[in-house]
Amino acid sequence: MNKYSPFLLLGLLALLPFVGLSSYMMHILILFLMWSVIGIAWNLLSGYCGQVSFGHAAFFGIGAYTAGIFYAKVGISAWWGMPLSIIASTIAALVIGYICLRLRGPFFALATLAMGMILKVIAENLTDFTGGDIGIMLQQRTWVDKTGYYYIILAIAAISFFVVKKIVESKLGYYFVAIREDQDAAESLGINTTLYKTIALCISAVITGIAGAFYMNYMGYIDPKVVFALHDISIITIMVVMVGGVATYWGPVVGSLIMVMLAELIRSIPKLGEAHHTFFGVLLILIIIFMPNGIVGDFRKFAKFFGVRRAQR
Template sequence: MSRKITIPVILLAALALPFMTANTYFHHLMVLWMLFSLLALSLNVIIGYIGELSFGHAAFFGIGAYTAAILGMHFGLAGIPGILLAAIVAGLFGFVIGYVSLRIVGPQFAILTLGFGSIIYTITNYWVDLTRGPMGISNIQPLGLWGGDGIALTSAIGYYYVILGCVVAFAYACHALMSSRTGRAFIATRENAPLAASLGIDVFRMKLLGFVVATAVAGVGGALYAHYLTVVTPDVMSMQYVAALIIMVIVGGRGTISGPIIGALIYVALLEALRALGPLRLVIFAALLTASVIFLPGGIVSLWRRITGADTPHQEGAQ
């Protein structure tokens, strides 16, 4: 089946999915799938396109969530303006952190992002006047078109379609980006930064651009998360979320568009199926990540190439 047929079929299936059951909990899981898909796609820009490993991505997710919560609570901005401002704030943090840390390569960069995530997590825990500390911010306004007035989303299905639209839009943006000259510069930077620099590519600028875009999209995901659950706590910045996002990207297939979405689906499905095991779920997720790195370094999407002998769908750049 050609890509021109496959993509519309997948989109139609995604649009029809909520109507296959009236189970509201299933609808909730679909919202989580779309949220994690958006976050995994954003982290994939860093891991899959510019070739860096970030342990601080959940911090930008949390920054977006807290920005949306505070704007909604104090200024009544629970709509598109609040989401845009959450993206801008998260992107500004990303610019500052990226400008400082992206000049360093290898494990040191990962350690710096881990330190940044820990700092933000600590601030949200102790700046009680702004974030309410460990109690978090509750009674966040539901998502509306403009501020807290007018039509507001109250159902999981509504949030599913909104976030699905964001996922489709960002996935298309990634596809368009990687088909452009800038995208080819990303891949060149990832594969061999010194060689890319010798060809006239500004490696630092490419990495900084990708990092800022990824963190801004993570901020959008955080804002949508806050409005959907109507509560946000510092736990959204914990290592549990960092590990989860990395697992989604690696297991699904880094450097692809479909991989992070599939990885998010696998994560949400296993999270629910293994709920009774409690903390043992983390051991299983770690084993899944290890097995994927050893046996499927290209992720789940690489199975398509192994089975059919064709190119992996939506593959962006050589792995």
């Protein structure tokens, strides 16, 4: 990947709506970009900083509910949820970080998993505030046409991509990697590990929260089971990055391409599509066995398998 390829891809994606894609294709593209954003966010915390989170649905849900609650209770447009979710997710990340970041490795993972579940139960039971299981429904979405949504999520994806890239290439990024490789060694070198882990968590949470707020605006309906879902959000987030490539810039994007587009493609095949879970499961197993670093991480292996001989750099 050379220096200009991100801009090239961005330009291509920005031109896509002019090709005249069907509303269905646009929907899939929007979902693909949304999952890229969540993947990028998770990748910063778990890929670069090494703090594996199993509860990113917590931040996704907080973002979605910030938009939803302000819409339903205050009566302002759900789009305000995007800036407001930054505040809400940061506060949530600080609280969750204060509790969970004391723990390491699997214990942190389990604590975040629990956090996601706790927030779901909270959202289910604060019925006066969140509407409980009935959820929050937008009376009318902003646009029928999808181009607007597409550009918004594309902008979010591009900004998150470059922000994360900048962070990882800065001093902060080296601190993160140092913490991932050996927390004690990092500490002994004078890195304030708690502080930097909290920073990673906050940035990751904010990006995820914005994606959540976007989801509220785009889908027009949320309930606790949908946005705080362990399997459908938290685990898929992990899969997106694992399949694409942990701690790579392009990993989440490629992963999301596979998890959203390929999943949709396989599901839509008549007859065979009924077994889409099996298909997809096998595919994931193959990727994990033969490409443990994900498609981007093990791209050379991948290229070799297809018989493509490229000039190795």
